[in-house]
Amino acid sequence: MAAKSRPKPDAPDVSDRVSRIREGVTAAILEHRLLPGTKLGEDEIGEIYGASRTLVRTALQQLAHEGIVNIEKNRGAFVARPTPADAREVFEARRLIESTIVDHAVDAVSPAWIDRLQQHLTEEREAELRGDARASVRLSGDFHRLIAEMSGHSIYLGFLKELIARSSLIILLYRRHDTPACGTDHHAEIATAIRKRDKQAARALMLSHLNEIEAELFLKDPAADELRLADVLGA
Amino acid sequence: MAAKSRPKPDAPDVSDRVSRIREGVTAAILEHRLLPGTKLGEDEIGEIYGASRTLVRTALQQLAHEGIVNIEKNRGAFVARPTPADAREVFEARRLIESTIVDHAVDAVSPAWIDRLQQHLTEEREAELRGDARASVRLSGDFHRLIAEMSGHSIYLGFLKELIARSSLIILLYRRHDTPACGTDHHAEIATAIRKRDKQAARALMLSHLNEIEAELFLKDPAADELRLADVLGA
DNA sequence: ACAGGCGAAACTTTATACAATCTTCGCCCA
DNA sequence: TGGGCGAAGATTGTATAAAGTTTCGCCTGT
Numbered sequence: 001m002a003a004k005s006r007p008k009p010d011a012p013d014v015s016d017r018v019s020r021i022r023e024g025v026t027a028a029i030l031e032h033r034l035l036p037g038t039k040l041g042e043d044e045i046g047e048i049y050g051a052s053r054t055l056v057r058t059a060l061q062q063l064a065h066e067g068i069v070n071i072e073k074n075r076g077a078f079v080a081r082p083t084p085a086d087a088r089e090v091f092e093a094r095r096l097i098e099s100t101i102v103d104h105a106v107d108a109v110s111p112a113w114i115d116r117l118q119q120h121l122t123e124e125r126e127a128e129l130r131g132d133a134r135a136s137v138r139l140s141g142d143f144h145r146l147i148a149e150m151s152g153h154s155i156y157l158g159f160l161k162e163l164i165a166r167s168s169l170i171i172l173l174y175r176r177h178d179t180p181a182c183g184t185d186h187h188a189e190i191a192t193a194i195r196k197r198d199k200q201a202a203r204a205l206m207l208s209h210l211n212e213i214e215a216e217l218f219l220k221d222p223a224a225d226e227l228r229l230a231d232v233l234g235a
Numbered sequence: 236m237a238a239k240s241r242p243k244p245d246a247p248d249v250s251d252r253v254s255r256i257r258e259g260v261t262a263a264i265l266e267h268r269l270l271p272g273t274k275l276g277e278d279e280i281g282e283i284y285g286a287s288r289t290l291v292r293t294a295l296q297q298l299a300h301e302g303i304v305n306i307e308k309n310r311g312a313f314v315a316r317p318t319p320a321d322a323r324e325v326f327e328a329r330r331l332i333e334s335t336i337v338d339h340a341v342d343a344v345s346p347a348w349i350d351r352l353q354q355h356l357t358e359e360r361e362a363e364l365r366g367d368a369r370a371s372v373r374l375s376g377d378f379h380r381l382i383a384e385m386s387g388h389s390i391y392l393g394f395l396k397e398l399i400a401r402s403s404l405i406i407l408l409y410r411r412h413d414t415p416a417c418g419t420d421h422h423a424e425i426a427t428a429i430r431k432r433d434k435q436a437a438r439a440l441m442l443s444h445l446n447e448i449e450a451e452l453f454l455k456d457p458a459a460d461e462l463r464l465a466d467v468l469g470a
Numbered sequence: 471a472c473a474g475g476c477g478a479a480a481c482t483t484t485a486t487a488c489a490a491t492c493t494t495c496g497c498c499c500a
Numbered sequence: 501t502g503g504g505c506g507a508a509g510a511t512t513g514t515a516t517a518a519a520g521t522t523t524c525g526c527c528t529g530t
């Protein structure tokens with residue numbers, strides 16, 4: 001197949017200087033090293049990555065488009081603080097898109113994909129075992145992204161990347177303190193259903209998985225006021 | 236309600252210099268004044284809008300994220316040329332998202348919204364009557380965007396904006412030469428179903444509307460080669 | 471006559487300098 | 501003592517200049 005006959009110039013995610021910045025900041029946000037509301041100064045980041053403000057600015061604009069950074073005019077960039085309403089929208093969109101994606105993933109299943117799935121599941125299990133919360137969060141998102149890649153639909157994949165990034169932020173903001181280690185088993189079950197080419201089961205499992213994640217969140221609107229107050233007091 | 240207690244700084248679409256550029260280029264692309272594959276030089280655009288390359292670059296990056304412009308490293312920005320595969324993905328995504336959106340729109344229907352819908356339909360009809368193809372294309376997209384706004388889901392709205400922009404490009408690329416003036420009636424029917432709060436009908440009408448649009452396209456993969464050849468010969 | 475390589479021009483990319491805006495802190499006055 | 505005004509500092513927005521890459525024409529050698 002001459003699928004790669006064109007050099008495919010839209011591979012902007014690797015070996016790019018602004019991509020390195022973007023991914024670094026993204027990782028910092030998703031791993032909870034940067035809390036929502038934190039100011040992201042251009043000089044500050046530029047000095048860290050040894051880049052000029054031009055590149056930092058580009059990266060921040062991309063992150064703003066992904067929804068995990070807010071840019072306020074003449075004020076700068078801040079880590080986004082999704083509201084409970086945002087959270088509900090994100091999970092509704094994920095239910096819609098991911099239930100469709102698993103269908104396509106089942107259609108596209110192949111030995112190579114099954115290998116990748118299994119490999120990922122072991123990675124995830126290992127991270128969970130050694131209590132590496134940061135890796136767990138990242139890998140949990142990667143599982144969903146992997147299924148989107150299986151589906152072969154680049155548009156869904158792009159949408160889902162945004163939704164996953166926002167979800168991580170949401171989970172970190174609104175997760176109830178008692179966090180049962182829940183996700184891994186679900187992922188394994190979903191993978192099994194995909195391997196068995198059982199569309200209905202895969203769909204149902206994906207939906208209940210997403211529902212359970214959302215159910216673990218505390219999404220009462222008053223929480224927003226509470227948070228804003230905490231913000232004032234903390235600052 | 237103090238809903239607007241914050242100045243809502245994320246209103247980046249108005250009275251902004253880069254937004255003016257972005258919207259100008261977008262309009263030029265969607266109204267078929269800029270053909271797919273056309274190079275968008277930074278100097279060129281900057282001179283037209285009286286802006287420096289810095290702002291032009293920002294606008295082009297946003298358009299690239301929306302999928303209607305491709306940026307190739309060290310080569311510049313070009314009007315995107317969606318493949319038939321892209322086209323199918325776009326319409327599948329639209330069916331999925333818009334059938335969900337109409338549901339929510341029915342839930343959110345109110346006299347004010349009905350007014351806006353009616354007003355839009357008359358605008359659309361007038362443009363159609365006076366044979367203003369450019370306005371028709373734009374207004375046709377606006378109808379779908381309006382419903383997304385009714386639904387109140389900002390995430391779906393954002394996704395749909397991207398999909399609509401790409402759709403316009405796709406329609407211009409792959410539409411069969413004989414173009415029956417089809418869309419307006421469909422829009423009116425959908426609006427009626429929404430007004431009657433008939434979810435099932437609204438959903439079904441939206442789906443058949445999108446299906447019909449896609450059916451009017453000529454999406455055979457060989458067309459891509461043909462186009463590429465034409466590109467070489469024409470250049 | 472034609473293939474291959476050298477070189478200049480045009481463009482994008484990156485960095486830096488300048489201008490505009492906002493924030494903050496101190497001071498003055500009620 | 502509390503609040504408002506104002507200037508200094510810091511930060512972002514914009515423009516311009518330097519650096520690197522690609523592309524195209526031309527020239528030379530076979």
